[in-house]
Amino acid sequence: MANEFVTRGFVGKRQASSATKTQRIPPGQHEVKDFPVLSAGPTPRVALDRWSFTIEGFVREKVSWNWDEFLKLPAQQFTVDIHCVTTWSKLDTRWTGVSVDTLLEHVELDPRAAFVTAYTFEGYTTNMPLPDILNGRAFVAYEYDGLPLAAAHGGPVRLVVPHLYFWKSAKWVTGLRLMDKDRSGFWESAGYNNHGDPWKEERYTGD
Amino acid sequence: MNLPLQWQLATIAAVRSETPEVKTFSLHLPDWMRHRAGQHYDLRLRAADGYEAQRSYSIASAPETEGQVQLTIEKINDGEVSSFLHEVAVVGDRIEVRGPIGGYFVWEAALGGPLLLIGGGSGVVPLMAMLRHRAAAGSRVPTRLLLSARSYDDLIYREELDALAADGSGFEVFYTLTRSQPSDWHGYSRRIDAAMLATVAGPLGRTPLCYICGPTLLVEAAANGLAEIGVPANRIRTERFGPSGS
């Protein structure tokens, strides 16, 4: 296949962005200023008094927080670039939430734990190797740009894993399940890549 | 292990104007693969200096149309890829594409119904693929399409939809025009709301299989409206074409 095929007459509308900014846009992506909404079904409205967040699976004892308890966990501010597989990237998004490292301090991991599935109350799942959410690489956010996270963007809380395509950042997340074996999640079973690294353009199965 | 989806060089075989802002591009593919109605292709443009732009476009044609795919593309003002396709690309040009992609927002005759399709603007494209597939497969599942557009002239595929609705196979089409209406207009004249959904969905029973596609706000309104009238969330599938709006 002509890997460097040039489209006749195409120049492109390059954004007048600085070189450093361009370097932050992975291949095949383009920068947007707004915040597109993508999800597989209707936006669920979660009642905070019935909300909880759980870590379970390959841990010695599972742990759950209700909304008030979750807000008391040590929070941090994160400014990260996000990349959606539908080809938009958004730079310098600002979030407040709890690092996954902080959450995992509350459980004792079974040494066999090697993968994680993030799940929502509605049954959406997405899977990752455990190291992809450790060492400051992922957080559970409840504020976006200084305001409570809107339901359409995954509120009350969503997982954010900025270094993978954004479908891994499960909206409306209600728990993490640690596993010894990998298990494909929702989009991963529907033709999307199991890992989803935007810098390697791991968009679809087999990429 | 699944093979990666390869990029291939499609040739533009025909271009047809659907509305003042929308054209259908028929692409001949050297490696055509049967798709499922609702899937899309990714399209990649490259400038001489290596700069690239990539976008997704739903397949408009039925899987039964072999060897080619049709993409129906709305011209977005200032849009990098859509305005290139509308203003520069011509028959005979070659374009890099890969697909078919997506395994969720798809309908096959075997999935049955009753089927409720809701589209806004170019969001009708994947729904049209479903309707074309339904016709090609000889399916008679009760099906209703609610299509929202700004004006009468902006209704994509209107003649074909009206013809399908007249063929006695159990398909009905409803239009709503949100900005301007012809003087003799009998359809709806407002944004999609729960009352409209209740009227259109009613005869399909309590659990129609619903596919909603279009701009974010329309998709949100329709999906929430369906939930309000009691359609279970697991029967509602959505696809958003952007931009944000919320």
Ligand SMILES: Cc1cc2nc3c(=O)[nH]c(=O)nc-3n(C[C@H](O)[C@H](O)[C@H](O)COP(=O)(O)OP(=O)(O)OC[C@H]3O[C@@H](n4cnc5c(N)ncnc54)[C@H](O)[C@@H]3O)c2cc1C
């Ligand atoms: C799965 C999928 C399937 C799609 N199928 C189709 C299809 O069948 N037909 C089709 O026409 N489009 C479809 N789209 C949208 C398409 O991928 C592009 O987003 C669209 O053509 C705009 O790209 P552009 O390069 O022209 O504009 P860009 O240069 O990306 O955008 C220019 C400006 O227009 C705004 N904008 C972007 N998209 C829209 C929009 N849809 N309406 C109004 N403003 C917009 C942007 O926010 C930006 O400000 C699909 C998108 C997805 C994710």
